[in-house]
Amino acid sequence: MKIDRLIGILSILLQEEKITAPELAEKFEVSRRTINRDIEDLCKAGIPIFTSQGAGGGISIMDGYKMDRTILSSKDMQMIMAGLRSLDSVSGSHYYGQLMEKLKAGSSDFVSGNESILIDLSSWDKASLSPKIELIQDAIELGKTLNFKYYAPSGNTEREIEPYFLIFKWSSWYVYGYCLLRNDYRMFKLNRMAELVHAGNFEKRSTVPMPDLSNEKVFPPQAKVEAVFHPSMKWHLIEEYGIESFTEMPDGKLLFEHDYADDEGLLSWMLSCRDKVTVLEPESIREELFRIASELAEKYRKEGQK
Numbered sequence: 001m002k003i004d005r006l007i008g009i010l011s012i013l014l015q016e017e018k019i020t021a022p023e024l025a026e027k028f029e030v031s032r033r034t035i036n037r038d039i040e041d042l043c044k045a046g047i048p049i050f051t052s053q054g055a056g057g058g059i060s061i062m063d064g065y066k067m068d069r070t071i072l073s074s075k076d077m078q079m080i081m082a083g084l085r086s087l088d089s090v091s092g093s094h095y096y097g098q099l100m101e102k103l104k105a106g107s108s109d110f111v112s113g114n115e116s117i118l119i120d121l122s123s124w125d126k127a128s129l130s131p132k133i134e135l136i137q138d139a140i141e142l143g144k145t146l147n148f149k150y151y152a153p154s155g156n157t158e159r160e161i162e163p164y165f166l167i168f169k170w171s172s173w174y175v176y177g178y179c180l181l182r183n184d185y186r187m188f189k190l191n192r193m194a195e196l197v198h199a200g201n202f203e204k205r206s207t208v209p210m211p212d213l214s215n216e217k218v219f220p221p222q223a224k225v226e227a228v229f230h231p232s233m234k235w236h237l238i239e240e241y242g243i244e245s246f247t248e249m250p251d252g253k254l255l256f257e258h259d260y261a262d263d264e265g266l267l268s269w270m271l272s273c274r275d276k277v278t279v280l281e282p283e284s285i286r287e288e289l290f291r292i293a294s295e296l297a298e299k300y301r302k303e304g305q306k
Helices: 002-015 021-028 032-044 063-071 074-088 095-104 126-142 231-241 263-272 283-304
Strands: 049-052 058-061 144-152 155-169 172-179 184-189 193-201 223-229 246-248 254-260 277-281
Touching: 002 021, 002 032, 002 058, 021 032, 021 058, 032 049, 126 144, 126 155, 126 172, 126 193, 155 184, 223 231, 231 246, 231 254, 254 263, 263 283, 277 283
Parallel strands: none
Antiparallel strands: 049 058, 144 155, 144 193, 155 172, 172 184, 223 254, 223 277, 246 254
16 A cells, blocks of 8 residues: 555654665566655655655755654554554454565664564454454444454344444453444444444445443442352462452451442353352342352253153
């Protein structure tokens, strides 16, 4: 894309004293004429570019603009590259990897080969996730509504939305948009979406509220749970809720107290801890855990008698 090439050319000019049009043409795999048009466009955009002919000539940023070469530090460039690498981990087209190469061009002094930050935003189901992300990105850019089947704890529904934002939060990908079924803004988890396709065109709304991604808004606390964990579960509590979430008792057991958003999520988490936890409060959760455990025991007892 032309805008990517312009960014790449500008990056090279900010880092190098001088470069020739043939060298730029070779780096970006385009004709010299295309490079000349790109330089003209950069000049029109207000970038003070100077060209000189003959031996030792080339293309450069005018001297008075040199102070701006330090607008990006080495650390800045490392952060940009880390972000682009993370996006490429879920891209089906390797677009961000190509953009990285363009930004790296001529920036060897700023970008070392020692990568200290590696981020992978893909999931176990990357094969299905990448096409969804690409489809949603296109829909946002082109103003296309999205049709899909959505599978949630409350039931399965057919949805059509006007997409506005792709979001990575809570270790998962979401799309945020205006839901035509609920007539309100909603956020949908990509892993729960199926048969995702572009539908009709839509006119983007003049005012789109930014999604509130605070835990308090998305997962408002409903009640407080109190439970005692076996000492071997200390790592589990620290990983999920932090070291301040429990108190170590004289016998080494861990008294855990924390707000929770919904019964189903709490029950699933407690069951994953097996016999390493005893819920003290609330009583309703204790009773539900007992019921589930009793039903499981009965189920396997009957199957064992077959």
